[in-house]
Amino acid sequence: MLLRIFLNKKLKVPAAERGRYFEVYNMKRVSAEEYKKRIDLIRKEMSGADIDFYYVPDGDFHMSEYVSDFFKGREYLSGFDGSNGQMVITADEALLWTDGRYFLQAAEQLEGTGIILMKMGEPGVKKIPEFLISEMPEGQTLGFDGRVVPYSFYEQISETLDKKNVKIICDIDLVGNVWNDRPSLPSGKAWILDDKYSGNTVSERLVMVREKLEKDNCDALILSALDETAWLFGFRGEDVEYNPVTLSFAYISMDEALLFMDDDKACDIKDALEKSGVTVKKYDEIFSYLKNNSEGKKILIDCDFASTSLINSLSNTCEKVNKNTPVRELKACKTGAEIENERSAHISDGVAVTRILHDIKMLSGSEELKAGNVTELDIAEKLLSYRKEAEDFIEESFAPIIATGAHGAIIHYEPTPETNTVIKEGDMVLLDTGGQYLRGTTDITRTVIIGKPTDKMKKYYTAVLKGNIALSEAVFREGTSGKSLDIYARKPLWEIGIDYNHGTGHGVGFLLNVHEGPQSISVNAPKAYPFMPGMITSDEPGVYIEGEFGIRTENMTVCVEKNVTEFGKFLGFDVLTLVPYDRDLIDCSMLDEEEIRVIDSYHEKVYQKLAPFFDEKTALWLKDITRPLIDLTAKI
């Protein structure tokens, strides 16, 4: 899955059915006048608190990619519900920043509210920190809720504003003050993930973390990212849709391990953790704990994932070491057990996805299709039902993207009741979906044709497939990062004058977030983080032709050691995903012998692993579509 995709309310299985405990809040759209009134209420609060500029970001307490409804203050104030939007409110203006994906939608949703749309990336449009620095007059006051603003943002502005004699109040939640029916924070319970899934114990992970802390000469480590607390303490949760995590912080020193999580969430994990030497404290206590225990200490904390409030609660005499936490780095390199579990999960997931591909391929020429009875949402629902057949399936790992025809070219498309489209003969259908299993997280994209493809479709599909293979077959020297590898996936596309405007791959957690770092495969990654054996990453080149179709082919891979010579270690990837490519879309004349060998042996493996789970007829179909390509080549 490419980037952050937000809640899709229509597709969401009711919370109760899925055993989830976050409130499904119905954010009703109100009239433009009503939004004006809400902003005026904020202004009244501002004036009461002597605040001149108030900043409303869109994060949660942990800088999570997905946030629960409690944190949707910006939507409450403006009516704009895109996945990226931040506001600044002054006595006579209200401004909303969003990016190019949402310019049209934001303009529509903000109409009549008087809110000024700030188009990010357009010439002359300042970023928020620059805006605040240049626009705030001397002697004024900026306010925000520091619990939801990353410290890195605060750091960017505080020194310059201080020089300008602008005061910052960073512990004031005006949105909370005016939002009467604000949803409550999620109340899911954490549960223990059996050690057999992770392959190691809390105590073992604590030893590894402390070794790293010692190397960095640090006294302690603070964890704020929710997937990091879950990984370290071996629990999973139900607080954020798609991400099995629980609201919590952690503090680890050489002799203490503290988990800050409220009792109603921690009740099922507390005993087990205490046996491993972990002390569980109340969620909010992190602030006072840090205040009283950080004096003179050298503490490792990743300021990209820590809120302003969290960092500001540290003593002035505490030395912050701002970098990737050891948990982030250790978590990225999966254990042998995790990798084996992922392999097994990919069989279940492959069965589900291959079944839906079968259903879609069978639609060609069918009465059902002719009658216009099959929509994108129907496919999404059916695929979810197939995934649920796996006993340990928990939920989807992100909102499914099922895009037919021209929808495929909208990179951030997700079907909603408003956009939902009937699938037609001749359409290419792009399916980017994933699941959370006890055995791990999956993320896979396939594009298939219903009926006969055009030459252009075949040419572009084959180029994307070549890119996908080139990356997963790469052998590279230890120390190489995904910044360098990205180009392998683009080469076959560039050779025919096409490309895609997104990264090629992202890290994937183990029964955790579908997007995790520090590794990624993108030339635009902020830092070059070297690949290490055990890292799980997606490989997803694509091509998008506006108004026509979109193609993406995505496999999950695990980094493995390939060779050791006098020049050092050489690494490569093993493909985890087990779903056939659409041979109807492959132009064999564009493939060299090695590529044909790779595809044939992959298809052979897919058949061997999945066939046992299919009925006889579907297994025969699978056998047919995974037969060696070389037959096809012979025909050409």
Add this chain to the structure above:
Amino acid sequence: MLLRIFLNKKLKVPAAERGRYFEVYNMKRVSAEEYKKRIDLIRKEMSGADIDFYYVPDGDFHMSEYVSDFFKGREYLSGFDGSNGQMVITADEALLWTDGRYFLQAAEQLEGTGIILMKMGEPGVKKIPEFLISEMPEGQTLGFDGRVVPYSFYEQISETLDKKNVKIICDIDLVGNVWNDRPSLPSGKAWILDDKYSGNTVSERLVMVREKLEKDNCDALILSALDETAWLFGFRGEDVEYNPVTLSFAYISMDEALLFMDDDKACDIKDALEKSGVTVKKYDEIFSYLKNNSEGKKILIDCDFASTSLINSLSNTCEKVNKNTPVRELKACKTGAEIENERSAHISDGVAVTRILHDIKMLSGSEELKAGNVTELDIAEKLLSYRKEAEDFIEESFAPIIATGAHGAIIHYEPTPETNTVIKEGDMVLLDTGGQYLRGTTDITRTVIIGKPTDKMKKYYTAVLKGNIALSEAVFREGTSGKSLDIYARKPLWEIGIDYNHGTGHGVGFLLNVHEGPQSISVNAPKAYPFMPGMITSDEPGVYIEGEFGIRTENMTVCVEKNVTEFGKFLGFDVLTLVPYDRDLIDCSMLDEEEIRVIDSYHEKVYQKLAPFFDEKTALWLKDITRPLIDLTAKI
């Protein structure tokens, strides 16, 4: 040519013969006691000037890669003559920093001098800025000659030292004070390069530069790098070996163009430049000019190429814009005329290099070889004589690397009377050489086998050749930098577990420095600078097996537009170099059809372009060694 290679005195053609005007200084080695005395003289000067730490770098006034003997103060004080070495002298210590290439040599040359060797990159060894910051006690004084210290170094230390109450005196040349027979500065004359070679005029180049200045809202531009003044004003010079440049600075505003160059150097270019509206002032006047004319101005200057003295002469109210100068960027994109001239120069250069390869290949089994009569230096001398046959040949573009057998594995090897080795049957010989012609600069590496290669040699040679071809055949989207492309050249090496520890390519000037920026092909490049049509770059992967052999294959390429589609522009390279590969070293079973096609068509082109310049017998030999590889493949 890979990196900075310094003067090779033995190989150097006498200055008079080459019409060069730098003094050939004979830096005599003296006894360890004598070096001690020289350092003590510096200490006397230090104490007279109240200086506690004195810093001796190894640059010139323009941060050039090659420096003339005037600037070899470090060698004068220490006896160490490696290409990288900087000293710090205190009342009771003298320390010399150098890198891994020179640890052994430095240890030998410093023996008995009492100078402490600081091994750069070794654990616990501080870099010079860190050393000064941590070691200098409060209240002390640091001194250096700011004319030879880059401003970027000064910037790194000045603020912190200031806070520590350490004073910096940056206009004191103690080396000059104690060095009685110091060589004088070079006294070469500048000469006008006819516009037919560059394809544009001084006035046209000034227009382009001023357009760029206007875009950056700058009032003026200062040039310090010598190849930049030469390019802009269309002259070339004789002040630095291998680099046809002249000591000078420049200052360009919207209505003025000033060249700072002494009269005895500028006498042959002054009239022509004045007709183009350029004013020529004395070299040293730059400092007072900047002092009196920079007040309140916004001035563009690249601080990596500017000395501390140069920048410190600017007014306090002057705003510095520190980035690549527009000249550096414009110069990198060659004009149509420059490219056509380079193509022509590469025919002359190809003839010379192919003749020497012919001579080397013919050595196999010869009496001459058996008698041990042919050395690396012989080859270098002969190749130079072949290059001189071109009427417009000026000089070599760097010290030639001719490395036989195990010498090939020493990346920075250059033959000297001490290392010069007899060439033997079964040796691989690596030749990395280049020339300066009126029609441009060349830089080429070929590796050849004398007699029969081992399987290992063939395997590694073919892998390197595959890498070389993969890069030069690459098609890439506009905006792609050499940081990304580097991996193409390594892929075939990584696949068999080998690699090389240097970059893959560097920019090459037009009858200017053989190393120029801003582009380069290296994953370790400090910045990602996108390729643009007209950029000339080397493509030089290699592999080095210690004690056995070294292989490098280097072509020069020019960036060209390959394709324009709805996705944008796609670029690629045209190979300029015209010298055959050694087919005796090619293992065709490792090549795919496309690679064979590329090599065959390259060889066909080499034959067509070079054969007319050969006698009948040599032309027949060339025909044979450039015949299609496919014959060979058939035999396998």
